[in-house]
């Protein structure tokens with residue numbers, strides 16, 4: 001990387017992508033269809049291997065003597081848990097930094113110096129940060145850092161994986177969402193996906209929308225209050241890729257013919273300090289018990305979670321097979337196993353190990 005940090009960050013996402021290659025995971029837009037298909041296959045292979053003691057032991061020996069850092073400067077339950085579980089399944093040792101107030105950043109150390117420091121000790125960094133450029137900054141720092149990782153025959157920068165970058169990007173969630181959709185629907189091609197809620201600041205919905213271009217005929221519907229609609233940076237990418245998308249006035253208006261509904265919560269942490277609790281979901285964008293009756297039998301209801309009032313809690317009591325979000329959580333483990341395996345060059349051996 002010859003560019004200065006400012007020059008790198010000033011590049012449009014599409015021009016950063018070739019510099020990232022397969023050495024970091026920063027944006028959903030960096031993935032091609034062949035990689036996605038491969039990651040889904042590796043996730044499925046790892047899942048099936050892990051079912052037997054022999055297979056789990058094999059998997060647990062794929063990436064030995066490596067240390068993973070889970071650096072989460074924002075709240076996390078699922079992403080943190082699933083990366084830890086995935087790393088354990090592959091044999092990584094793990095360490096985490098979750099309270100920045102107890103790191104040297106509270107003494108005024110820059111993010112770049114902190115990342116350089118972590119690189120002295122660990123072999124991969126999963127990071128979640130409120131600043132949308134933090135993961136790209138860490139990637140830039142890793143590209144120029146004093147220590148590199150020997151992976152097979154090549155030496156690469158310590159991989160940086162975004163586990164959520166500001167309100168803009170959550171690439172690994174998008175990967176696990178595609179894996180979940182594929183498991184439920186067989187294929188995403190020609191399907192209709194209704195995204196609901198805070199699409200403006202919902203990094204999961206944004207990153208998932210960025211993958212639509214890879215599935216011919218996949219149609220997107222956006223149901224959100226005007227203030228929370230999908231931003232033009234994403235819709236412009238969809239237009240450029242020829243993705244068929246539309247805005248629908250309410251959730252109910254988007255249900256007919258939908259193969260999947262992807263709910264999101266209002267991301268009110270970006271509204272500044274609150275005194276009177278969380279912002280409620282608008283009634284037109286809540287998934288009610290009655291909406292389930294309008295969903296096709298093969299359809300699936302997803303949510304990156306955490307959920308609040310945007311899904312009727314009574315739905316969880318029904319044990320309806322179309323409720324996919326609890327499975328979606330577990331799918332995240334296997335997709336993150338696949339992603340780490342791919343970054344560390346052990347995806348082939350995992351695929352080959354399945355009879």
Ligand code: NCD
Nearest residue numbers: 078079164203265304305306
């Ligand atoms: C999401 C996130 O952090 O963006 N959570 C997750 O990783 N599953 C969604 C959210 O917080 O609403």
